[in-house]
Amino acid sequence: MKHQERGRADLRKWDRYIGIPAVAALSLVTPKSRVPQRVSNIGLIALGAIGDTILSVGPAVPVLRKAFPGASISLFTSRANSGIAPLLPPCDQLTILPISDPLRSVRLLRRQKQDILIDFTAWPRIGALLSRLSGAKFTLGFETRGQHRHFAFDATVKHSDQIHEFENYANLLSVVGAERPSWPRMQPSEAARCKIRSEWSGQYVVFHPWASGFKKEMREWPIGHWQALARALVRRDFDVVFTGGPADAETSRELVAGIDVPPGRVISVAGKYSIDETAALLEASACVVSVNTGIMHLAAALDLPTVALHGPTNPVRWGPLSKRARAISPKGGKTAFLNLGFEYPEDFDSCMHLLSVEEVLACLRERMDLRESA
Template sequence: MKERNNIWRKRLDKWIGCPLLFMLGFFHQRRQAETFERDRALRIVLVKTAAIGDTILLSAVVDEIKQQYTNSHVTVICSNDNLPMVRLLCGVDDIFVFRMNQPVQSFLKLRALQKFDLLLDFGPWPRINAIISWMVRADYTVGFKRSHMYRHYTYDKWVEHLDTLHEMDNYRNILQGAGIQPAGRLPHFEASGGASIEHRPYVVFHQYPGGSMEKQRKWPEARWVELGQWLHQKYRIRIMLSGAPSDRAAAEHMESLLRERGVSAESIAGVYSLGEMIDVLAKAKLVISVNTGIMHLAAAVRVPLIALHGATSELRWGPLSDRAVVVKSGEACQPCISLGFESKCTDPVCMRNITVDMVADEIERFWR
């Protein structure tokens, strides 16, 4: 059974998680926050069990902690879903993988962990995150209170998770709830030179949103083909088609469509690891992506980026980079996704109404 977007896990998370957390919270005695000296060797655990994009944002949180508490020891509790990204976070000292398909064994191993000074849970809705946070031995815990999620009862302090803030600012509020004043750091990754890439200039197309609500965040295939033709005719630049291993067939199909039209295109879906993709993105002349983890990674390496937004708000999930622009169609129904799964839309006109001309205009602004 897959770990992410599994309908039965989501149902169990709600049916079991809500009453269990309410009961645990009824007996929970909330503790007072402690003021930590900067030179103290703090043991801090961060809970984040899903999503590559969210985990990229978490890199700035780790950076904030390590800059302010240089002797701190940071552990991240993740799942197999976001483990590859957690491994790339600078400043993480230990990783605990919570195996969603082995919850009992994972909970028992959590209790065996050494006690922590501080636990910060960055999951806005999964109740299992809150249960994990309760199981871990920590002197003080901070997590989100989200409307209608009923998951905040066991934290010593909760902060409101708000749609009106960028998720990075929601994360900063968690830090403030723990008495850590954020300095406004942003996700940042440096290319390592590990990926072998031909030096000819290229543009990266990332078409595949991944996760839930994929249909609502996709730009039509025909638009990508049209954009590829325009780029070839105007700039004679090659196009790299990135994606996960599960996107390989779709990316190879797109490669064939573009090559039939004389466009220099190459599918790299599933070819490079996440760490190698940092190099691929950093060396690109431009990245064009829908709202997904690769978009956030491109922003974090500060490559010129065009982010296509439809069902998701750029104010909530936009790229955090001064070298990025957002293109959207501006439909009255936008946005309809906040947590990642709540949209009822079956006809995403917001993405369909992003025209090639709109994207081409932004490309020309970058390359003037």
């Protein structure tokens, strides 16, 4: 479920030192346009993580179809987040952009002549650069403080660090006359549900310990805490299933090996399932416990009982959008300061260890029928 593009230092440097001057230069030679009166094709650029794509594209497609009946909608993703596409509201075409090859990405965009092109990325300049070179009649994106990307677009919306990211995406859509979207909601395919039903029975809780992106380890709960929580749930007659991508498989096996419980009660399936199948696995669980990452947003979009573990990320900005979910953060240390994901102080030490097993267990009791152990 993860890809090596996510968090690559060379791509971040390219984006900053080449992307900024390129966007600024193009803005000087390209006139601004207005929303076309006739709209036949709409393109959506979503190059962020899976969670960002759930929060942006998922709610956007239904309201854009209502605002522009009959228009074709094309989705442009990176390889890193393309796996979530089958769970999103259907688009008419999916194109995976090779963002490490900008010239090829531009060619792919220009083949599809867009009347409106909306860039949902908040800080990377690559989305703005591709938008400006796309040949679209009208382009729309964020003006994000300090990121120097807004010059590329025909119209912009100021990106706010005071509201949930979903609200920022909703504000973008209002520029083209779309109504306010609802929170994202998803469901796995019937094929994925059948597969999970054939492989799983009984009551289990899903743990997702793995974050992604820049300094991901700073957003992860300590391994020992996960192991203690798993033992506590087994004592209460719940099995525990650890999820993750292929890159997490070995670490997940080591984590599970360190939990002294009867065989088969705690299992890792990291790297085993597609995102669609993982959604079905989550859907059949009693509850999901996850750090702030794509799986957390997926659990919320499935409207499942969810405990979301936050530390440097602010739940107000990035919390799960479901009344059945609860986000919790440590009560001490420096917390809730991340806006775009890279604003770590040089002397920052992870605060996640300050979130105790007892606090998470108490939150689980609120989310599900969890009796005390004998």
